[in-house]
Amino acid sequence: MRCSRSWVRGGLLAAVIVGAAGPAGAQQAGGPPALPVKAVAVKRDTVIESITAVGTLRANESVLIRPEIAGRIQTIHFREGDPVVAGVPLVTLDPAEYKAQVTGSQADVTVSELNYERQRNLDRSKLASQQDLDNARAKLDQARAKLQLDQVRLDKTVIHAPFAGIVGLRAVSPGAYVSPGQDIARLDSLNPIKLDFRVPEIYLARLRPGQTVEARVDAYPGETFHGEIFAIDPTLDETTRTVLVRARLANTEGELRPGVFARVQIELARREQALVIPEEAVWPVGNQTLVYVIRDGKAESVPIELGLRQAGRVEVRSGLAADALVITDGQMKLRPGAAVRLMDAPPAPQPGG
Structure with a gap:
């Protein structure tokens, strides 16, 4: 099992190319020439934090x-x-033998009822003992129970869905x-259909019923099936230290079948309007994570806190504004306060040139 994080709604960050006019392309008079750099604007996007797993489809x-x-x-x-x-009805067994048993039991009940009534009349006339009446009552109860049992067996000759x-x-x-x-x-x-998969224990606190899952199966490449978690096993596997999770997927077309292997993606968190930048803009210095931003034609180093990393992009939790312009190429030559210009912008003319 491997852990991954996904990004949605957003395309590739496009490099921001600014013209020579303006602060980013300016050069201080008499100062050193502005260093050429590449830069992009900070982008807002929706970030989905997720994990992946493998599972098996089960009938509902x-x-x-x-x-x-x-x-x-x-x-x-x-x-x-x-x-x-x-x-x-799905199957009917030959009921002849069981019907005969019911008929015999009904006859026994009739005889037992007559004997019981006879004993009751004798008891009223003081011509029979209480024991005889009790025996007659017990035999009637036994006959009725036997009839009920034979009727149940007769009913079981028809098997229903x-x-x-x-x-x-x-x-x-x-x-x-x-x-x-x-x-x-x-x-x-089969509609809905269950999906069982295992998740490492480190994610246990972040799992809950109602979380969204997506599943893909080899039988339908390129198609994604959506569902949600509805049950989490209260006991973890002691060998693998994983927890069994069960989700339900819609299966109105009947495409999914029990026993099919599935690749599962589980959404753990979703952050709307998150700030994202290219991974190459990040510049580690010691224990800090920095980016260079362009302000008034100069490079400034800004410490940031990173979030998710995926496919060449990173989420910035704090340290950057939404309108910042971050440098993605040329940081090795920079120092805080250095004059910079965008690589495609021509250098400013020297005084007296």
Whole structure:
């Protein structure tokens, strides 16, 4: 995993070429000749601080369709790869055996109800003991429970879709005998789709639900998929010292599929109207970071605080004004207060020339 920072909304900084007229092209009378330099104006831009990671796409919801009871497949109601809505029948097992069990249980309930009523009448006439009445009541409860269990088994002969999604390839055919827990097909919900990726622990404090992420996959080069973080694992991996993060991506066209490898960019911070300059304008001196600016035709060194660095540009957190003109070439010959002129500007004429 590598850390990177991105810039958006802004093109390359264009060099500012100023004419000979004006302070930048002036030369003091009788003084040393102005040194030729290149300079650019400080630019305002939007800066996005981000990190990159790699991740894997997961179905929003996924389940293997399996029977809870044994039986012979009577009907398969879906076609492989087709979308289905929640609650529709997917598979029907032969219900004949389970219907027979329900019928037998219903008969047992009827007999138990009659026996219980008979015992109640005998109890009122003081011709039966309380134990006989209790036994009759217990047998009635058992019969009713058996009927309820057989009805549940009968209902399970029809397997319904637990949620809307796309049915995968089936592993059985009509007429096949299946055992409890045997795989029939997979059902996946793919819109939205989940994205799992790991982030180093040093960024943990800067992660939060709702942060924007962008993902790119090899199957669709040049296309970017947008989403946001919705969950962060509370426990870090002790081996890699990374935290598992989960985001959701919109997948209305169904392009993204579970298991696909993705390159992820996570936005950590966004600063509008940040000041940016070319990297070559930065001049380190000892423990300070300086830039030379042109003021009244002279070079002045200004200490600055840098922010992000990316693609030949740097963000300036403090030390520069938005209208400053910073020198990008020729700093090695400069000293504070030296007269300068822009490289494309002709030198000023000497007195008496």
